[in-house]
Every structure is written in C-alpha cells, then in structure tokens.
Amino acid sequence: MTDEKQTHVDTSSHAVPSSTAPWWQQKNLRQLYLMMVFLFLSSTSLGYDASLLNGLQTMDTWAEYFNDPKGSRLGLFGALPAIGTFAVFLIAPYLSDGLGRRIGTAIGCAVIVLGALIQTFPPTHNPDPMYLAGRILVGIGSGICNGAGPLLITEVAHPDHRGKITTIYNTLWYLGAIVAAWSAFGTLENLGGDLQWRIPTALQAAMPAIQLIFIWFLPESPRWLISKGKLDQARAVLVKYHGNGNENDAFVQFEFAEIRETLRLEQDAASTGWKELIRTSGNRKRCLLIILTAIFSQCSGNGLVSYYLSQVLNTIGIRDATSQAKINGGLTIWCLVVSLAAAFLVDRFGRKTLFMFAGVGMLISFSIWTACSAVYSKTGSAAAGRAVLAMIFLFYGAAGAAWPGLTVAYTVEILPFNIRAKGLTLCTCVAALSGIYNQYVNPLGLEALQWRFYFVYIAVLVAECVVIWFYFVETRGPTLEEIAVLFDGPDARVGGVATSKGEEAEPEAYHEEHGHAIGK
Structure with a gap:
C-alpha cells in the first residue's frame, strides 16, 4: 500500500446512496450480480459430492464395482473430501491473499475437475487407490475454492446487498446436490453397467469447469x-x-x-500472520464464533442425511433404490428453496434471529424424528415411518434458515481484511474436521445403534441453542469495515469512523446514526 497521507472522511457522506433505483435497474450492478452466479458455483462442489455418494449407494453396479463398501470403509469414502479440504488448511489463504481472489478460485476449480475425472475411471482390479485419490483432490480443490470465492463475493458486493449476496453463496451447496441427486436417479432408471455410476461421477467436473471459464469476467x-x-x-x-x-x-x-x-x-x-487470529480479545471472540458456527453447521444431525440418507431410510423400511433416489432428489430441491428464501430475509430479521430459529426448529423436529424412529423400530408402524420422513423434511427446512448460507456469510463479515482469508480458512478447516468426524462416525453409529444414535445430536442441538442465545453477535447493519466496532469497541480501526466514544453501538442504532442506506 502507498504511504500517502490519508484524509479523515466524515461518515455523513455515506448517507448519499449511489442511486435510489433498485439494483436490477442499475446496468453495471445488474451485470455484476448476474456474473456472480458463476462465482456461486464454488459452493456446489461439496453439495454435489454429498448427494452423489447418497445416489451411488442406491446403485448395485457401484456396490459391485467397489465390493460393497460398508461401515468404516464407506465412512472413509465419505470423509475423504473433508480430509482433502483440511490438507490445504495452511495453503488456501496464501493463494487468495497472495495471488488474488479470482486466481485462488480458478486454481481450486482446476483441482476439482482433475479429482472428479480421476475418481470416474478407477481400474477394475483395484479401484480403491485411484478412487480415493480422486476424492481427496475434490476436497483439496473445494477447500481452495471455498477459501477464495466467498471473499471475492463479500468484498465486491455493494454494501447494501452484501448480506443477501454473501448468504446466497453457500445455499448453492444444494444446487450441486440437486444436480447430483437427479443425475444419479436418471442413470439408475435408464442405464446399466458401469456407466450408471460413472456418468454422475464425471458430471462433478461440469460446474467447476464452467466456473473456471467465466471467473475471468468478474x-x-x-x-x-x-x-x-x-x-x-x-x-x-x-x-x-x-x-x-x-x-x-x-x-x-x-x-x-x-x-x-x-x-x-x-x-x-497488526500483523497478518496466524497469531493475529488470537492477538486481541475481539479477534479471539471472532475465532470462537467461527469455530462454533463451523461445528454447528456440520454436527447438528444434518450429516446423517447429507451423506447417509440411504441408511437412514433403511431404518424406517424404505429400501427400494428408486424410492430412495426420489426422496434424495426431492429433499435437495426443498432445501434449496428454503435456504434461498432465508437468504433474502437475512437483512430483515438479522443473523442471530435466523440462527436461533434454525437451532430451535432443528431440535424440535429431530426430537420428534427420534421418537417416531423408536416407535417404528418396536412396532413397524408405517405411519411412524412416514412421520420420520416428514420430520426429515421439516428438520432441513429449519436448518435452511441459517446454516447453508450464514456459515460462510457470517464468517467473512465479522473478520477484518487482514485476517479475513485466514479466518475463512479456519472455518473451512473446522467444518472439514467436523465433517470427517460426521462422515466416518455416522455410518458406524447407525450400524451399531440404529435410531438410538440420534440422542447424540439431540444433546448437541440443546447446547447449540444455548450458545447462540447467549454468545452470538448480531451483525446486521454496519458496512464490512464498520462491523469491527461491534467486536473491538473503542479499539476498532475503521477509516473515517469515530470509534473512540467507548461504547458499543447496536447494529441498527449504529447504522441509523451514520445514515447508512440499507436494503435497497
């Protein structure tokens, strides 16, 4: 950066919006947001992978080719992308900080394409090594993409739309899941042999390849x-x-x-090294919130259905492959609709409110889900089985209010620029570690305990609701730079904003005081 002396800027200038017209009537802003659709594709990679594994488990051809993976071996198949994501923990932020957000995203896309193709063509005699290598590469590429793409989105979006735009990003996880679920269903119904599972596996490269082409237009x-x-x-x-x-x-x-x-x-x-994440009390609180958000996003019972829907449905008597594939596909569409709707409400209700709604809703629906599973296990009641299926949809409807979109959006907006890439990587890393645990332990727990395994997640959800209520910080209102006031108080380093009054303003009051235009 230049050493040229800076001039203090009166925040009253922020009261003058660029235009009173909504974004879709502003040519350049409309063009930016339409191009961002290609940037959103970064979040589809892991969603595709999760739903793909669900779809593959319904295929006898896939099971035969890989010698019917179960238990810990199936858990390893599911956990490998998260292991790959964790493997780039120290590298990803330096790519996006050193080379730029666009180049970091492009590198991640290229690695995902390579990994998807490798896992599509493993040798017949010993498929595991090549298949596992491909899945690790998918995770590595996803870690790099998801460590750069959200930064570009939140840093280039107009402040009035930052909350919605950044929250929409991770909801596209479900777009990947939809494409995977229905491509797997299509090949299951219409194809036989190895093409049945190879085609949906190869299609995992499609969206990253599209993004790799169009990222340069942003x-x-x-x-x-x-x-x-x-x-x-x-x-x-x-x-x-x-x-x-x-x-x-x-x-x-x-x-x-x-x-x-x-x-x-x-x-x-301040420095930009890893120690900066814990140097100040404000940064320590940010890091703890990021860690909690990442864990809650993965360890609230959602991993059971994301990767192992087939096994969950087996516990309530739905064993037909076609029925399981249809439920998988329908669930992904439902989740996308709910999470997108929530993304557009994020500035109306606030982050903490949506987190709380999700936690309570998930706790109630999961408790009923567990009770109905117990009834089905003891009586074989078809009504209890249908109730479990309904609770799965309600559970994901509640989760969609917060976790798909806000996991990333909340992380990037509470971080100052100098540690934003590293903090986002911390979120990705903790989510990956939580995912490894979930994806490796869940099939073992389901196999050993059946519906009784659900009590673990009921306890987690109770703790989650308590922590959200007492500890999470509302960030609706201030600009990306001014959010620092909510964490650092009078020590916040925000250009052009007086923060030496020794008081922490609530987001709405703080924004109103400075005349910020919100929610156009």
Whole structure:
C-alpha cells in the first residue's frame, strides 16, 4: 500500500446512496450480480459430492464395482473430501491473499475437475487407490475454492446487498446436490453397467469447469487491489459497479476512502500472520464464533442425511433404490428453496434471529424424528415411518434458515481484511474436521445403534441453542469495515469512523446514526 497521507472522511457522506433505483435497474450492478452466479458455483462442489455418494449407494453396479463398501470403509469414502479440504488448511489463504481472489478460485476449480475425472475411471482390479485419490483432490480443490470465492463475493458486493449476496453463496451447496441427486436417479432408471455410476461421477467436473471459464469476467476484489497498492484499479471497480460509472459519486468516494484508511490502519497496527487470529480479545471472540458456527453447521444431525440418507431410510423400511433416489432428489430441491428464501430475509430479521430459529426448529423436529424412529423400530408402524420422513423434511427446512448460507456469510463479515482469508480458512478447516468426524462416525453409529444414535445430536442441538442465545453477535447493519466496532469497541480501526466514544453501538442504532442506506 502507498504511504500517502490519508484524509479523515466524515461518515455523513455515506448517507448519499449511489442511486435510489433498485439494483436490477442499475446496468453495471445488474451485470455484476448476474456474473456472480458463476462465482456461486464454488459452493456446489461439496453439495454435489454429498448427494452423489447418497445416489451411488442406491446403485448395485457401484456396490459391485467397489465390493460393497460398508461401515468404516464407506465412512472413509465419505470423509475423504473433508480430509482433502483440511490438507490445504495452511495453503488456501496464501493463494487468495497472495495471488488474488479470482486466481485462488480458478486454481481450486482446476483441482476439482482433475479429482472428479480421476475418481470416474478407477481400474477394475483395484479401484480403491485411484478412487480415493480422486476424492481427496475434490476436497483439496473445494477447500481452495471455498477459501477464495466467498471473499471475492463479500468484498465486491455493494454494501447494501452484501448480506443477501454473501448468504446466497453457500445455499448453492444444494444446487450441486440437486444436480447430483437427479443425475444419479436418471442413470439408475435408464442405464446399466458401469456407466450408471460413472456418468454422475464425471458430471462433478461440469460446474467447476464452467466456473473456471467465466471467473475471468468478474472484477477482482477492490479491497485486495488496495492492499496491493493498485489504487486506480480498485477505484475503477468501485466507480463502475457501486457508482454507476460516476467518478464523482459521493458514496464511492466515501467507500474508497474508508476501505483504504481501514486497511492502512490494520497494516500499521497488526500483523497478518496466524497469531493475529488470537492477538486481541475481539479477534479471539471472532475465532470462537467461527469455530462454533463451523461445528454447528456440520454436527447438528444434518450429516446423517447429507451423506447417509440411504441408511437412514433403511431404518424406517424404505429400501427400494428408486424410492430412495426420489426422496434424495426431492429433499435437495426443498432445501434449496428454503435456504434461498432465508437468504433474502437475512437483512430483515438479522443473523442471530435466523440462527436461533434454525437451532430451535432443528431440535424440535429431530426430537420428534427420534421418537417416531423408536416407535417404528418396536412396532413397524408405517405411519411412524412416514412421520420420520416428514420430520426429515421439516428438520432441513429449519436448518435452511441459517446454516447453508450464514456459515460462510457470517464468517467473512465479522473478520477484518487482514485476517479475513485466514479466518475463512479456519472455518473451512473446522467444518472439514467436523465433517470427517460426521462422515466416518455416522455410518458406524447407525450400524451399531440404529435410531438410538440420534440422542447424540439431540444433546448437541440443546447446547447449540444455548450458545447462540447467549454468545452470538448480531451483525446486521454496519458496512464490512464498520462491523469491527461491534467486536473491538473503542479499539476498532475503521477509516473515517469515530470509534473512540467507548461504547458499543447496536447494529441498527449504529447504522441509523451514520445514515447508512440499507436494503435497497
């Protein structure tokens, strides 16, 4: 960054929006958000993989080719992508911080494509080594993609739309799941032999390949450009997309100055190393929230259905492969609809409210799910089995209110720029570790305990609700830079914003005080 002296900017300039027109009537902003659809594809990779494994387990051809994997071996198949994601824990943030958000995303896409193709063509005589290597590569690529893509989204989106846009990102997990579920169903119904499982496996490369082509049409993060001293390029991005091409736009002038000054203050006062994650009390609270969010997103019972729906359905007497495939496909569509709807409500109700709604809703539905499973186990009641199926859909409806979208969105918005990439990687890493546990332990637990295994997740959900209520911080309102006030108080380093009053403003009051335009 340049050493040029910065000028303190009065936040009243932020009261002047770039345009009173909604985003779809602003040509450049509309173009940006339509291009972001390709960036959202980063989140489809693991969703595709989870649903793919569900679909493959319904295929006799896949089971025969891999000698009917069960128990710990099936758990290893499910856990390998998460292991791959964990393997790039130390590398991913340096790619996105050093090479840029776009290049980091592109590298991840290329690795996923390679991994998908490798696991599609394992040799017949000993398929495991090549298949497992392909699954690890899918996880590595996903870790890199998901460590860069959300950063670009949240850093280039207009502040008025940041919450919705960033929350939508991870809901596209379900788009990957839908494509995988219905492609597996199609080949199950219409094809035989190895093509039945090879085609949906190969299609895992499709969306990353599309993203690899179109990522270059998106602008680079203006915050990353400023951090590298590329001020003219950063200003050009903000002018084009946030100021409708008007270089004298008051909002863009404020935004550019605030970002630039904030990054300078961060650079002057703090390091960008891993120790910075725990150096201050504000950062320690951020890290604990990130860790809790990542664990809750994976260990709330959702992993049971995400990877092992076939085994869950077996416990309630639904063993027909076609029926299982249809339920898998229908569930993914339901989850996408619910999570997208929640993403558009994130600025209306706030993050903490949605987290709480999800936790309580999941606890109630999962408790009923467990009770009905117990009834079915003892009586074989068809009604109890149908009730379990209904609770699975309600459970995922409640989960969709928060965990798909906010796991990533909440993480990136509570972090300052200097540790944003590392903090997001921490989230990805903890989620991967939680996923490894879930994906390896769940099939063993289901095999040994059947429905009794569900009590573990009821206990987790109770703890989750308590922690959300007492510890989570609401971040609705402030700009990406100004959220620091909610964590660091008077010590927050925010360019152009006075934070020395010694008080922590609530998000709504803080935003209202500075006249920020919200929710256009």
